Amino acid sequence: xxxxxxxxxxxQLSKKQMKVNKTSEKYKVAVDGIDxxxxxxxxxxxxxxxxxxxxxxxxxLSTLIAPSSGTIKVNGYDCVKDPLEVRSQLAFLTSELKLxxxxxxxxxxxxxxxxxxxxxxxxxxxxxxxxxxxxVTPFRFTKIADLSTGMKQKLSIAVSLIHDxxxxxxxxxxxxxxxxxxxxxxxxxxxxxxxxxxxxxxxHMMHVAEKxxxxxxxxxxxxxxxxGSLGEILLSTGQGSLEDSFFMLYESNRGEENV
Amino acid sequence: MFRSLLxxxxxxxxxxxxxxxxIITSFILPMVSIxxxxxxxxxxxxxxxDDIMTHVTRLSGENVPASIQEMIKADPTIDxxxxxxxxxxxxxxxxxxxxxxxIIFDADFDSKILNFQxxxxxxxxxxxxxxxxxxxxxxxxxxxxxxxxxxxxxxxxLGDESFIQVYNMExxxxxxxxxxxxxxRGFASxxxxxxxxxxxxxxxxxxxxxxxxxxxxxxxxSMLITPIDRSLIIGGKILxxxxxxxxxxxxxxxxxxxxxxxxxxxxxxxxxxxxxxxxMSSLDLGLFFISMIGLVGMYVTMIAVLSMIANSVKEAGxxxxxxxxxxxxxxFMNMFGSSDGSKIFEFIPIYNNLISMNKILSGDGSVTxxxxxxxxxxxxxxxxxxxxxxxxxxxxxxxxS
Numbered sequence: 293x294x295x296x297x298x299x300x301x302x303x304q305l306s307k308k309q310m311k312v313n314k315t316s317e318k319y320k321v322a323v324d325g326i327d328x329x330x331x332x333x334x335x336x337x338x339x340x341x342x343x344x345x346x347x348x349x350x351x352x353l354s355t356l357i358a359p360s361s362g363t364i365k366v367n368g369y370d371c372v373k374d375p376l377e378v379r380s381q382l383a384f385l386t387s388e389l390k391l392x393x394x395x396x397x398x399x400x401x402x403x404x405x406x407x408x409x410x411x412x413x414x415x416x417x418x419x420x421x422x423x424x425x426x427x428v429t430p431f432r433f434t435k436i437a438d439l440s441t442g443m444k445q446k447l448s449i450a451v452s453l454i455h456d457x458x459x460x461x462x463x464x465x466x467x468x469x470x471x472x473x474x475x476x477x478x479x480x481x482x483x484x485x486x487x488x489x490x491x492x493x494x495x496h497m498m499h500v501a502e503k504x505x506x507x508x509x510x511x512x513x514x515x516x517x518x519x520g521s522l523g524e525i526l527l528s529t530g531q532g533s534l535e536d537s538f539f540m541l542y543e544s545n546r547g548e549e550n551v
Numbered sequence: 552m553f554r555s556l557l558x559x560x561x562x563x564x565x566x567x568x569x570x571x572x573x574i575i576t577s578f579i580l581p582m583v584s585i586x587x588x589x590x591x592x593x594x595x596x597x598x599x600x601d602d603i604m605t606h607v608t609r610l611s612g613e614n615v616p617a618s619i620q621e622m623i624k625a626d627p628t629i630d631x632x633x634x635x636x637x638x639x640x641x642x643x644x645x646x647x648x649x650x651x652x653x654i655i656f657d658a659d660f661d662s663k664i665l666n667f668q669x670x671x672x673x674x675x676x677x678x679x680x681x682x683x684x685x686x687x688x689x690x691x692x693x694x695x696x697x698x699x700x701x702x703x704x705x706x707x708x709l710g711d712e713s714f715i716q717v718y719n720m721e722x723x724x725x726x727x728x729x730x731x732x733x734x735x736r737g738f739a740s741x742x743x744x745x746x747x748x749x750x751x752x753x754x755x756x757x758x759x760x761x762x763x764x765x766x767x768x769x770x771x772x773s774m775l776i777t778p779i780d781r782s783l784i785i786g787g788k789i790l791x792x793x794x795x796x797x798x799x800x801x802x803x804x805x806x807x808x809x810x811x812x813x814x815x816x817x818x819x820x821x822x823x824x825x826x827x828x829x830x831m832s833s834l835d836l837g838l839f840f841i842s843m844i845g846l847v848g849m850y851v852t853m854i855a856v857l858s859m860i861a862n863s864v865k866e867a868g869x870x871x872x873x874x875x876x877x878x879x880x881x882x883f884m885n886m887f888g889s890s891d892g893s894k895i896f897e898f899i900p901i902y903n904n905l906i907s908m909n910k911i912l913s914g915d916g917s918v919t920x921x922x923x924x925x926x927x928x929x930x931x932x933x934x935x936x937x938x939x940x941x942x943x944x945x946x947x948x949x950x951x952s
Contacts, residue, residue: 379776391770395566403558404777408777
């Protein structure tokens with residue numbers, strides 16, 4: 293189980309960033325004290341517009357960055373105090389994490405498997421399974437630089453899942469993918485769930501959240517505006533669809549801002 | 552922990568040594584270009600020197616006494632033409648390189664020499680162009696010829712050559728024991744500079760790409776989400792970079808060795824170099840290695856820290872260039888500095904490594920100095936490692952976006 297309590301992340305802006313953002317504020321609150329829980333074997337979605345704080349939240353969960361305040365516990369391990377333990381239990385997938393294009397998928401996957409303390413036999417087994425599933429096998433010994441964008445994305449997923457983690461965090465899983473690759477990815481997430489894994493995704497696409505998520509947290513301006521199953525969110529907002537609920541919350545958030 | 556460190560280091564080395572372009576640009580090209588450049592320098596400078604030495608000096612003169620004309624004729628490298636020219640014409644001829652030297656003797660030179668007791672000393676005027684090598688050489692030749700004439704004249708005046716010989720001088724080299732001989736002094740002062748620059752240059756390109764480049768491309772972040780201590784990631788990179796720096800330095804140095812048959816003339820203090828001089832005792836080799844490996848540790852960690860601070864390869868290049876300048880300045884200071892400098896210099900990191908290497912190659916290697924360099928190098932390397940480790944924990948540094 294993942295427990296997020298009072299998570300707050302404040303970034304100090306450089307002069308250049310202040311100029312770009314046209315602000316005189318030296319600090320930007322990306323996530324403003326959010327609380328949520330993700331239960332075992334569910335797909336939890338963070339739904340929000342660009343700049344809402346989804347990616348920052350996921351980066352904190354994956355220990356890439358540290359929270360300014362608040363706590364995150366992954367299966368009882370604290371993200372700040374026990375980052376190695378946390379990282380051994382999760383996979384974090386984002387388009388910002390890249391693989392060295394000089395190597396082959398075979399070498400890269402073995403390398404990351406070894407970083408996860410896996411033995412050769414287990415790496416081989418997992419690699420064969422993942423490569424077969426994502427269709428990487430024919431390109432196993434092709435330089436990553438020579439792979440198509442879709443194949444690179446599939447390889448990134450295979451590499452991050454090599455250690456068979458119990459928790460999968462996926463930042464915008466279908467972003468930038470062609471329709472076939474996107475389908476393969478969402479199908480695989482459902483398959484992972486069927487195998488008992490816990491999955492957290494961030495998305496700004498309503499249909500992705502509706503189709504995949506058991507529970508959804510709608511995040512805007514670093515705050516969670518609604519959380520629950522699709523039915524619970526529709527009930528609490530009094531709307532007929534997730535899209536309507538989202539825009540109702542969005543308008544009310546804008547109203548709060550203007551006040 | 553050690554396994555993870557080696558895993559990262561092996562991956563970094565694989566990245567370098569399976570990339571044909573990197574191998575060519577980092578190891579082969581420097582070796583070949585150094586060999587070619589130094590050889591060409593040696594050949595061209597040697598040719599220029601030979602040309603000057605064998606050039607027949609075109610000397611024009613006015614009122615040249617017969618006795619001096621005879622002396623000039625006896626020298627096959629001087630061709631004398633007697634002509635009376637205006638000062639302007641002489642200057643034009645010298646500037647154009649048509650003549651190398653013009654000499655004008657007093658019209659009554661011989662009578663003034665004969666009647667020296669009258670106190671009237673004849674004047675000899677020489678004109679040459681400092682712009683032309685042949686002319687400079689002509690000035691040297693004419694001066695020594697006239698000095699010779701002065702000796703003969705003095706001997707004639709005193710009646711015997713022995714009268715102008717005030718004392719006998721015997722200047723003898725003392726016998727230096729084999730273990731203290733060291734190598735040629737020119738090479739002994741140049742090798743530390745080359746070793747230092749080759750280590751830094753070898754580590755610089757690959758170090759920038761391995762750290763700032765990985766940050767920029769997002770491949771570093773992929774490793775940050777594995778259950779491996781971040782200090783091991785930078786540690787593995789530094790370890791592999793040290794190996795790369797040593798190999799790069801060796802290949803560049805090989806280029807120097809290849810060029811020696813041609814470049815010894817410019818680098819050696821005696822004009823030649825025997826490879827057998829490089830056969831050092833095992834103690835000297837050990838001391839040299841200690842001083843050299845200290846430089847590797849300091850340079851590699853310095854490059855790692857500066858590359859980590861930078862957010863892009865371009866930025867890293869800008870940060871590392873001043874450090875490279877410092878490395879070069881310290882190398883040149885050591886090369887052209889006195890061998891008996893202040894003891895304080897022996898405690899300055901980097902500079903003391905260079906002094907130690909210089910002394911070892913000159914046959915004056917000191918265990919104490921090598922140990923001091925080891926201690927200062929380890930201290931600097933550890934400080935840099937701690938800084939690098941600290942930076943790895945800073946999210947603005949490792950994950951700046």
